[in-house]
Amino acid sequence: MKRIGVFICHCGVNIKDTVDVELLTEQLENYPGVVHIENYMFMCSDPGQNQIKAAIEENKLDGVVIAACSPTLHESTFQNVIEEMGINKYQLEIANIREQCSWVHNDKEEATRKANLIIKTALEKLRLNESLSPVSSPMTKRVMVIGGGIAGIQAALDIADGGYEVLLVEKKPSIGGHMIQLSETFPTLDCSQCILTPKMVQLAKHKNIKLYVNSEVEKVEGFVGNFTAKINRKPQYVNPDICTMCGDCIDNCPVVVPSEYDEGLSWRKAIYVPFPQAIPATFTIDTENCLGFDPIACGECRKACKPEAINYDKKPETFEEKIGAIILATGYDLYPVEKMAEYGYGKFPDVLNGLQFERILSATGPTGGKMLRPSDGKIPKEIVFIQCSGSRDPERHNSYCSKICCMYSLKHAKLYKHKVHDGQPYIFYIDIRSGGKRYEEFIQQAVSEDGVIYIRGKVAKIYKEDDKMIVHGMDTLTGKKIEIKADLVVLAQSMIPSEGVNKLIQNLKLSTDEHGFLNEAHPKLRPLESIQSGFYLTGAAQGPKDIPDSVAQASGAAAKVLALMSQQEIYHEPIIAWVDEEKCSGCGICISTCPYGARALNFDGIAEVNEVLCEGCGACISACPSSASQQRNLTDDQINNMIDIILQDNLENSLEKEDMI
Amino acid sequence: MFYKLNNKAIKNSLSEQVQEISAQNVFDCYQCGNCSSGCPVVDYMDISPNQVMRLAQFGAIQEILDSETIWICSTCLQCSSRCPKGIDVSKVMEAFRAINLRKRFSKVEPNKTQIQNIKETPPILLVSAMRKMTG
Amino acid sequence: MKRFEPKIVCFLCKWCTYAGADLAGTSRLKYPANGIVIKTLCSSRIDSEHILHAFARGSDGIFIGGCHPGDCHYQTGNYKTKRRIVLLKRVLEQMGINPDRLRLEWISASEGNKFARQMTDFTEQIRALGPIPKYDRKEDISNG
Amino acid sequence: MNLPYYPGCTLKANASHFEDSAIKAMEILGHQLVEMKDWVCCGTVFSQTDDDLMLHLASIRNLLRAKEQGFDELVTLCSMCYNTLNRSKAFIDSDPDNLKKVTDFMYRENIEYDQDIQVYHLFNILKDRIKYETIEKLVHNPLKSLRLGAYYGCLLVRPKEFAIDDFEEPTIIEDFLRILGAEAIDYPYKLECCGAYQTLTQKDVSVKRCYEILNSAKKANCDAIVTSCPLCAYNLDFLQKEIEKEYVGFVNIPVFYFTELLALALGHTWEASWSELHAVDPLPLLKDKQLI
Ligand SMILES: Cc1cc2nc3c(=O)[nH]c(=O)nc-3n(C[C@H](O)[C@H](O)[C@H](O)COP(=O)(O)OP(=O)(O)OC[C@H]3O[C@@H](n4cnc5c(N)ncnc54)[C@H](O)[C@@H]3O)c2cc1C
Ligand SMILES: Cc1cc2nc3c(=O)[nH]c(=O)nc-3n(C[C@H](O)[C@H](O)[C@H](O)COP(=O)(O)OP(=O)(O)OC[C@H]3O[C@@H](n4cnc5c(N)ncnc54)[C@H](O)[C@@H]3O)c2cc1C
Ligand code: SF4
Ligand code: SF4
Ligand code: SF4
Ligand code: SF4
Numbered sequence A: 001m002k003r004i005g006v007f008i009c010h011c012g013v014n015i016k017d018t019v020d021v022e023l024l025t026e027q028l029e030n031y032p033g034v035v036h037i038e039n040y041m042f043m044c045s046d047p048g049q050n051q052i053k054a055a056i057e058e059n060k061l062d063g064v065v066i067a068a069c070s071p072t073l074h075e076s077t078f079q080n081v082i083e084e085m086g087i088n089k090y091q092l093e094i095a096n097i098r099e100q101c102s103w104v105h106n107d108k109e110e111a112t113r114k115a116n117l118i119i120k121t122a123l124e125k126l127r128l129n130e131s132l133s134p135v136s137s138p139m140t141k142r143v144m145v146i147g148g149g150i151a152g153i154q155a156a157l158d159i160a161d162g163g164y165e166v167l168l169v170e171k172k173p174s175i176g177g178h179m180i181q182l183s184e185t186f187p188t189l190d191c192s193q194c195i196l197t198p199k200m201v202q203l204a205k206h207k208n209i210k211l212y213v214n215s216e217v218e219k220v221e222g223f224v225g226n227f228t229a230k231i232n233r234k235p236q237y238v239n240p241d242i243c244t245m246c247g248d249c250i251d252n253c254p255v256v257v258p259s260e261y262d263e264g265l266s267w268r269k270a271i272y273v274p275f276p277q278a279i280p281a282t283f284t285i286d287t288e289n290c291l292g293f294d295p296i297a298c299g300e301c302r303k304a305c306k307p308e309a310i311n312y313d314k315k316p317e318t319f320e321e322k323i324g325a326i327i328l329a330t331g332y333d334l335y336p337v338e339k340m341a342e343y344g345y346g347k348f349p350d351v352l353n354g355l356q357f358e359r360i361l362s363a364t365g366p367t368g369g370k371m372l373r374p375s376d377g378k379i380p381k382e383i384v385f386i387q388c389s390g391s392r393d394p395e396r397h398n399s400y401c402s403k404i405c406c407m408y409s410l411k412h413a414k415l416y417k418h419k420v421h422d423g424q425p426y427i428f429y430i431d432i433r434s435g436g437k438r439y440e441e442f443i444q445q446a447v448s449e450d451g452v453i454y455i456r457g458k459v460a461k462i463y464k465e466d467d468k469m470i471v472h473g474m475d476t477l478t479g480k481k482i483e484i485k486a487d488l489v490v491l492a493q494s495m496i497p498s499e500g501v502n503k504l505i506q507n508l509k510l511s512t513d514e515h516g517f518l519n520e521a522h523p524k525l526r527p528l529e530s531i532q533s534g535f536y537l538t539g540a541a542q543g544p545k546d547i548p549d550s551v552a553q554a555s556g557a558a559a560k561v562l563a564l565m566s567q568q569e570i571y572h573e574p575i576i577a578w579v580d581e582e583k584c585s586g587c588g589i590c591i592s593t594c595p596y597g598a599r600a601l602n603f604d605g606i607a608e609v610n611e612v613l614c615e616g617c618g619a620c621i622s623a624c625p626s627s628a629s630q631q632r633n634l635t636d637d638q639i640n641n642m643i644d645i646i647l648q649d650n651l652e653n654s655l656e657k658e659d660m661i
Numbered sequence B: 001m002f003y004k005l006n007n008k009a010i011k012n013s014l015s016e017q018v019q020e021i022s023a024q025n026v027f028d029c030y031q032c033g034n035c036s037s038g039c040p041v042v043d044y045m046d047i048s049p050n051q052v053m054r055l056a057q058f059g060a061i062q063e064i065l066d067s068e069t070i071w072i073c074s075t076c077l078q079c080s081s082r083c084p085k086g087i088d089v090s091k092v093m094e095a096f097r098a099i100n101l102r103k104r105f106s107k108v109e110p111n112k113t114q115i116q117n118i119k120e121t122p123p124i125l126l127v128s129a130m131r132k133m134t135g
Numbered sequence C: 001m002k003r004f005e006p007k008i009v010c011f012l013c014k015w016c017t018y019a020g021a022d023l024a025g026t027s028r029l030k031y032p033a034n035g036i037v038i039k040t041l042c043s044s045r046i047d048s049e050h051i052l053h054a055f056a057r058g059s060d061g062i063f064i065g066g067c068h069p070g071d072c073h074y075q076t077g078n079y080k081t082k083r084r085i086v087l088l089k090r091v092l093e094q095m096g097i098n099p100d101r102l103r104l105e106w107i108s109a110s111e112g113n114k115f116a117r118q119m120t121d122f123t124e125q126i127r128a129l130g131p132i133p134k135y136d137r138k139e140d141i142s143n144g
Numbered sequence D: 001m002n003l004p005y006y007p008g009c010t011l012k013a014n015a016s017h018f019e020d021s022a023i024k025a026m027e028i029l030g031h032q033l034v035e036m037k038d039w040v041c042c043g044t045v046f047s048q049t050d051d052d053l054m055l056h057l058a059s060i061r062n063l064l065r066a067k068e069q070g071f072d073e074l075v076t077l078c079s080m081c082y083n084t085l086n087r088s089k090a091f092i093d094s095d096p097d098n099l100k101k102v103t104d105f106m107y108r109e110n111i112e113y114d115q116d117i118q119v120y121h122l123f124n125i126l127k128d129r130i131k132y133e134t135i136e137k138l139v140h141n142p143l144k145s146l147r148l149g150a151y152y153g154c155l156l157v158r159p160k161e162f163a164i165d166d167f168e169e170p171t172i173i174e175d176f177l178r179i180l181g182a183e184a185i186d187y188p189y190k191l192e193c194c195g196a197y198q199t200l201t202q203k204d205v206s207v208k209r210c211y212e213i214l215n216s217a218k219k220a221n222c223d224a225i226v227t228s229c230p231l232c233a234y235n236l237d238f239l240q241k242e243i244e245k246e247y248v249g250f251v252n253i254p255v256f257y258f259t260e261l262l263a264l265a266l267g268h269t270w271e272a273s274w275s276e277l278h279a280v281d282p283l284p285l286l287k288d289k290q291l292i
């Protein structure tokens, strides 16, 4: 049996006035296992600590209960004390007789009786505590970033600058994400490409960064510090080292498809470069639309390519990479206008989404930056912007606020005004969300200087009459029904998680919120990481976000990763779950219960706990129908013993223990 | 003049009755105005549908009961089909009519309608109008 | 006559309710001394068997405190607890134990007030219900 | 095949041409519309109060009568009957409490209402059971060069749970008109309310609504409007007299029931008794297009 010492603190008068410490000392003197008991004025003070050390040495104690204040205050202090005396720190228990006893009760008799029980529960727990040491495993000092938008680019650069190797996996032929499509950005109206392309170039040249474009992560195995990722790369068929970017291939390709970069407002060929500043700067064949490489089907591009950069024999490749941490920066897409029944299911060419309008505003866009509408190339004189399109609509669309569309709608109106001086922009809104540095000022300025008219009310319907888009809305401030015969309508479509990302998330066994955005470990205190250790989140993949927020989160996540990478080994609290192999029936219930994916069935069909992943919540233990699963230092036996001791008086008066179960 | 709001005014029994008859929670409304935007007869109303919802949140039920709006509403269900919060606004309108009608109030006297030629008038028109407007 | 002093076992999660109970202490709020606390890392650690065990041993009431929905340190632990308790209450009813003897509350680290209020309220409720009937415990639990 | 059929009040009065043309057209398609016995008016508009079950009894009684007569389904022609019967049924069926109250109340009925009877609109039958492709083959008198605007009104598409097609962008009537050989014209107001029962008390409201609808159709170059609701048909057709007074320069436009056009396209001769029930005479248009 353990040799336990009990130390009861007076905390000056804080405990002593309400709890009879002398009586307690007497009552517990002969409790099984207690070989030493004493009380003192300030246990946490230097003399107090020395008294504990002396008692440990004198009585050869191997377990200590301190009856004092809450463990949040001094648990680690006393753990250090006993560790100094060569006792494992998990052989310490704190009985909280101040915050949860002397301070909350008046009656001394009652408080003393309760303190007695509190100390006894600590003793019962301590009796079965094991000595534990932190779980550790080695650290692979490489990082994978998935998604090459501004968030992924920023995170990759920060980590690479910190000296660690980074793999950036981007599913499209070029990095850049949505930011590269934008014209000018709020609240400063600087040109998006001007600020992003230097970063892209820097990234491409960085010695610590390895770029996988046209690639997707198929699978990740392992755990923090020790992941193995399987990356599939689609061939581009054009050798970037040979290709001179002459463009002869394009001229000969017979296939024309809508350009993704221009959001379908212009055309590209089946062999193409996504946009002039693409990184890597090279041509790609889009096999989904290409007629076929063999000369019978087509093969025109290869014939045209004088430097012979095109090689049709390239095959998809799979790479296995070892990494220690993963950053998810998969970004967003816009909610399809095709789902907006009220706005015509996307069938009107002059009803655009925000990104399409960005392309029309952009100097590199389909109109070369001229404000022309798609249907007939006329200059729109009356333009309507509709906010919250598909957002804040739990009944039919997305319940959340997309956070950035208030700002970009206003930006659109302002940029429009800069191009069409005699035009009139209207913005239909429900509320304006402009929380951000200099955002509100940006809005106020546009209203007063650019004559943007805000109309508070949601548009019920848009229909086409002659060459006008008829917009029916309501100004709820005046109660007047509004009709605008618009030349162009721009919908501030809801941001949604990027297409196909749900499959990736499933493969990585990560969790999302009800809308498909990646879940952070804690909404306030751990917004940069997933609860799955080793996974970090940035940018719009975690929730609607603008560029400043995406960059801030990316650098934040990078800092977290750098802190992780700076460790040789990773350590982890050992208060975790374990499985009694004899009892486990292999039912697998615990596996689906674990929020961290820390459990799996082994070859013998028995549940196993990955000690590095387990956070010790205990959900699996209470879910196990065979009581096979247990928590270190909080086993079912320990809990039941604590219950028994709390209810001891009752038991003595009523039933024998043995009859019970 | 101030519109006086207080706890008691907001939580009154008429307001509860509206929610009970309509089975709609008027506090779900966030005043987007979509119901009014799409309402085909809002021009004839003295209070627009979103204002009806707002006044109902204030508990100002009598004001709505006395309005023309509830009688102008033609139960076209456009508001209900488009409300982003899934409120069946048309049921709320019906609840106000019902409270009036259950007090034996009639908006029209059957002999004082705007019908000139009764033979030409289809039963569907007579019956539906009577059901919506007479107590 | 001496009034009935119920025995109450409290399971509090470390991150929210235990911290809330500490705050009640630092704020010197007063509540009855009937509940004794067992600290777990998460409310989802609490097994139905512990609860049945405690009732069998004569606990008059059981209080479980966890983080508010969405605030769970382990993400969804409190939802699991909630589901388990709803089911368990039905079982208790069948066993003849008043399900009101089991209470689950969300109390955050900043809700010292709520913790004290809950302790007072729950103790009074159990006091009014009286001691847990003995025959229930023996028969049903041993068979179930 | 026999189709149990619920007429509703107006098809026995001002819309008897709707019924007559439907029966004749269906006959050509090889189906008999068998009128159920002992039906009562469904109460027209669906009562939207949640607490008054009495107002749904008429609908439920009709379903009971049909069941007594051995039917397990009912077909309606009128949009309003379709809407009211269906919604009352759903309202009662959805809540066991409502169901019990209604059953208890009708304890003197010979037979118990147990939710097992379906209500269809004739459009459902034409599209899903007989199938448009089949009808297309039987069209002898294609309505060539007739430019028709489908008017759905409210009750075929709202509430959205009971819509016979997409509630914002239905095409079921347009598709139907196309197989009859006509040109189906899309116009923005096809789902807008005609003013419904307001005509009795606030005629100006309905007049304006109908003007806007008709005008929208005319702007899109429709020759005529097609509907399936006797209340819509009345408002759109009979209020044109008032519209002419109110809006100078307004030119009349005929309003058809879809069954009249179906019968005509299937080769049935246009009947004089149908014309009599129209306010705007459709004959000049039909003659002009050489359909009669
Ligand atoms: C119309 C409009 C206007 C805007 N204007 C502004 C503005 O003026 N100012 C401002 O601050 N913000 C603006 N924004 C917001 C801005 O676009 C975003 O904040 C920013 O682009 C988010 O960056 P991101 O890297 O998180 O996501 P993204 O830009 O979406 O990048 C994600 C990247 O990940 C890749 N990816 C996705 N899934 C996978 C996968 N499974 N595997 C590999 N790669 C994958 C994508 O291909 C993409 O390259 C605007 C947004 C819109 C819609
Ligand atoms: C009424 C109110 C309610 C809120 N509710 C919420 C909420 O529900 N949820 C939420 O997420 N956020 C909420 N917030 C916001 C939240 O308080 C802040 O986001 C957060 O506290 C910011 O933390 P901070 O560390 O940046 O600043 P602070 O909390 O202000 O900390 C700054 C510290 O720096 C010290 N300091 C200042 N100057 C010096 C100096 N020269 N030298 C040394 N030390 C210095 C200060 O003494 C202070 O300790 C709320 C804010 C308010 C006002
Ligand atoms: S023709 Fe060859 S070298 Fe020229 S752009 Fe195309 S692939 Fe490159
Ligand atoms: S082989 Fe494909 S990419 Fe090349 S020219 Fe033909 S269609 Fe275009
Ligand atoms: S940011 Fe503005 S426009 Fe976008 S969903 Fe939120 S409130 Fe609506
Ligand atoms: S200043 Fe504060 S209260 Fe006002 S809009 Fe901004 S966030 Fe809201």
Ligand code: SF4
Pocket (backbone or CB within 6 Å): A576, A577, A593, A594, A595, A596, A597, A598, A599, A609, A613, A614, A615, A616, A617, A618, A619, A620, A621
């Ligand atoms: S204790 Fe929690 S984290 Fe650990 S294995 Fe069990 S469920 Fe997973």
Ligand code: SF4
Pocket (backbone or CB within 6 Å): A579, A583, A584, A585, A586, A587, A588, A589, A590, A591, A606, A607, A623, A624, A625, A626, A627, A628, A629
């Ligand atoms: S729930 Fe228990 S018995 Fe089932 S697999 Fe997990 S540990 Fe084994």
Ligand code: SF4
Pocket (backbone or CB within 6 Å): B028, B029, B030, B031, B032, B033, B034, B035, B036, B049, B050, B053, B079, B082, B083, B084, B085, B086, B087, B089
């Ligand atoms: S549409 Fe719905 S939420 Fe919007 S104002 Fe009307 S009732 Fe309120």
Ligand code: SF4
Pocket (backbone or CB within 6 Å): B035, B038, B039, B040, B041, B042, B049, B072, B073, B074, B075, B076, B077, B078, B079, B080, B089, B090, B093
């Ligand atoms: S149901 Fe009434 S309030 Fe609603 S849109 Fe129709 S007429 Fe307007």
